[in-house]
Amino acid sequence: MDYRRAGKSGILLPAISLGLWHNFGDVDSLARSKDKLHYAFDHGITHFDLANNYGPSAGSAEETFGKIMKTSFAPYRDELFVSTKAGHDMWPGPYGTWGSRKHLTASLNQSLKRMNLDYVDIFYSHRYDPETPLEETLQTLVDIVRQGKALYVGISKYPPEAARKAYAYLKDHDVICLLYQGRYNLLNREPEEQGILQQAAENGSGFVAFSPLAQGLLTNRYLKGIPEDSRIARGGFLKKEALTEDLLQKIIRLDRLACERGQSLAEMSLAWLLAHPLVTSVIVGASSVEQLADNLKALENISFSQEEQQTIQAILQ
Ligand SMILES: NC(=O)c1ccc[n+]([C@@H]2O[C@H](COP(=O)([O-])OP(=O)(O)OC[C@H]3O[C@@H](n4cnc5c(N)ncnc54)[C@H](OP(=O)(O)O)[C@@H]3O)[C@@H](O)[C@H]2O)c1
Structure with a gap:
């Protein structure tokens, strides 16, 4: 595994991290x-990305992680870097979502219980709350950092102006916005x-790509x-309509280029991100160990010739 420094912090993260948004809920085996979790850890993936509402059902991905934590990962707690988040819809009523002190505090307390953890390594504000x-x-x-419930904090999907204020506020309060x-x-x-x-780099923070x-x-x-077992077929956030004929043609051409590079399209897509010097880690999802194994192979070649970069731009224009 290639470990990369998160901004100007002391933390090294694996170039490839595993996210539990889908495929780890109580609807999954x-x-x-x-x-998948064992395979990931055995191959140097030390960073697992969660959130209060991951599943489905909401909360069940954290419960799954908590079960593995208890039965196999417990002796390795200090080798793991675990994240969770709050800010999206989690429980009914006005305190179950967004960015209030009430929501963030209650949500993290719930997450720690579900995951069988005393603290998380990083806690994120999952989205900017304009209200x-x-x-x-x-x-x-x-x-939350002062209470020892998280070692670091991060922000997700914040628009640049809100991010600017967040970096400054946290710096003024001696808390590192790690990611x-x-x-x-x-x-x-x-x-x-x-x-x-x-902007993240200028503020000493790392950037992780979801x-x-x-x-x-x-x-x-x-x-x-x-395919019947695919994310589109299962329905949810990835809609059938996203796969237009135009997009499919682009994907087919990208796949051809990946073949020429001796990679799968997944490998090339991850390699392209990892070639960027400001990307600390890419957080992949995986519905099988085989997909995870394929994704890890991306690290074998993350360099692109100028011609390959131009071909990619031309395909995606
Ligand atoms: N901060 C945020 O708001 C936010 C939002 C979204 C995600 N995230 C984080 O980012 C993580 C990753 O998101 P994502 O699941 O959308 O990531 P992704 O890596 O873009 O997509 C994962 C899906 O791609 C397919 N796949 C993965 N590897 C493959 C391979 N080698 N060959 C063929 N298909 C492959 C699988 O689909 P099938 O299921 O069809 O097999 C898998 O479920 C999440 O788990 C979460 O931790 C954060």
Whole structure:
């Protein structure tokens, strides 16, 4: 495993991290979840990314992780870097969502119980809340660190102006904003276009990319139709409509380029992100050990010739 420094901190993260948004809920097989988590850790993936609402059902991914924590990971707690988040809809009523002190504090307490942990390594504000005063959200993050419930904090999907205020507030209160977590992949360049990568670096924070495979679109999964066991077929956040004919043609051309590089499309898509010097880690999802194994192979070649970069740009224009 290649370990990369998160911004200007003391923390090294694996170039490839594993996220538990999908595939680890109570609708999934516990044995398969265990196999993936073990495989990941055995191959140097020390960073596991969770959130209060991951599942489905909401909370059940943390429960799955908590079971593995108890039965196999407990002796290795200090070798693991575990994250959780709060800010999206979790429980009914006005305190079950967004960025209030009430929500963040109660949610983290619940998460720690579900995961069988005394503390998380990083706790994120999962999304910017335009209604709650930003100072309330940020002071709660500061207090959570002071209470020892998280070692570091992070922000996810914050627009640049809110991120700027967050970096400054946390710095003023001697708390490290370790990571900015944003959607970044070949099909979504917002972190570059909005200056988010640069801003994180300038503030000494690392950047971790979520949905690096565009939820599976940037793999060989949909080249020959929609498999029954795929994320699109299961329904949810990735809609059938996202896979337009135009996009499919682009994916087919990207797949051809990946073949020429001796990689799968998933490997090339991850390698392309990891070639960026400001990307600390890519957080992949995986519905099988085989996918995880394939994703890890991305690390074998993360360099791109100028011609390959140009071909990618031309395909995606
Ligand atoms: N901060 C946030 O708001 C936020 C939002 C979203 C995600 N995240 C984090 O990012 C993590 C990853 O997100 P994601 O699951 O959307 O990531 P992703 O890596 O873009 O997509 C994962 C899906 O791609 C397919 N796949 C993965 N590897 C493959 C391979 N080698 N070959 C073929 N198909 C492959 C699988 O789809 P099938 O299931 O169809 O097999 C898998 O479930 C989440 O678990 C979460 O931790 C954070």
